[in-house]
Amino acid sequence: MAYEVFISFSSDDREVAEEACRGIEAAGIPCWIAPRDVTGGSIYAEELVQAIEDAKVIIVLVSSASMNSPHVPRELEHGVSARKAFLPILLGEVKLTKSFEYYVGVHHRITIPEGKFASHLENIVASVRRLLTTESTPTPPEDFDKTSVLPPTPPQEDKGAQSLNIPDEEDDPWLALARLPVEQRDAALEKASQNGLGDEL
Numbered sequence: 001m002a003y004e005v006f007i008s009f010s011s012d013d014r015e016v017a018e019e020a021c022r023g024i025e026a027a028g029i030p031c032w033i034a035p036r037d038v039t040g041g042s043i044y045a046e047e048l049v050q051a052i053e054d055a056k057v058i059i060v061l062v063s064s065a066s067m068n069s070p071h072v073p074r075e076l077e078h079g080v081s082a083r084k085a086f087l088p089i090l091l092g093e094v095k096l097t098k099s100f101e102y103y104v105g106v107h108h109r110i111t112i113p114e115g116k117f118a119s120h121l122e123n124i125v126a127s128v129r130r131l132l133t134t135e136s137t138p139t140p141p142e143d144f145d146k147t148s149v150l151p152p153t154p155p156q157e158d159k160g161a162q163s164l165n166i167p168d169e170e171d172d173p174w175l176a177l178a179r180l181p182v183e184q185r186d187a188a189l190e191k192a193s194q195n196g197l198g199d200e201l
Contacts, residue, residue, distance in 0.1 A: 003032035004132060006055035006084075008075045012065035016091060016117055020059065023121035029128060031059075049078060057131045058084045059124075060104060063091040067100050076103040085131040089124065091117075 005024060009017035021031045032051040038044060052058065058079045066072045079086065080103055088104040090111040096104070110127065112120045 003030050003037070003051065003054060004056050005029055005031040005128060006052050006058045006075075006079070007031055007033045007061070008058055008066075008072050008079075009061040010063060010065035010069045010072060013061045013063050013091060017061055019117055020061070020089070020121070020124065023118075024059075024125055024128060027125045027129075029125070029132070048075070052078050052084065053082050056085065057087060057128055059087045059089060059128070061091055062088050062094055062096070062100060062104070062109075064094060067094070067097045073099055073103070076100075079103075085134065087124070087127055087131060 007017050007021055017033060021033045021036075024031050032055060034044075034048070037051070038047055052075060058076070060066070060072065060076060076086075086104050086107045088107055088109040090109055092114045093111070108127070110120060110123060
């Protein structure tokens with residue numbers, strides 16, 4: 001089964017986490033939550049890491065218990081490394097620790113007063129849907145040739161000759177003379193001298 005949401009929480013907040021899971025799944029969004037989705041006989045840490053990597057959105061229930069948990073910060077750290085979208089849900093007026101401020105401080109958060117979780121489920125589901133939509137926005141592949149969709153670049157005038165002041169053959173007879181084979185050059189010079197045109201060359 002493909003899970004779209006990973007729920008990170010302290011065992012002290014299990015009832016709230018399970019309520020969030022039921023509400024989100026009732027909206028048709030599958031969630032991974034421990035211990036329900038831990039396969040029997042598996043290595044818990046490996047399955048946890050895989051679940052985080054497979055999910056698109058990580059919901060973290062932020063409370064004094066979760067901020068002091070040895071496990072929740074590890075889950076958040078792995079989620080950040082995997083570039084997952086986060087939805088922090090603050091259970092009451094809690095002050096983020098420095099580590100939690102680092103992990104989730106920049107994300108939009110939902111603060112829920114104690115005992116009011118059910119009334120905020122609709123807002124939570126809407127926020128999850130928005131994050132899933134953002135997460136699923138297609139991005140071009142690495143080998144995508146952006147020049148195939150860009151208008152052609154108009155040719156630019158080559159200013160190299162102008163910057164070097166290279167004369168045209170019509171303007172400089174010496175240039176034209178220098179490009180002649182030796183025999184023709186000597187003949188041209190002799191003819192020019194006979195006709196009194198040596199000064200022009």
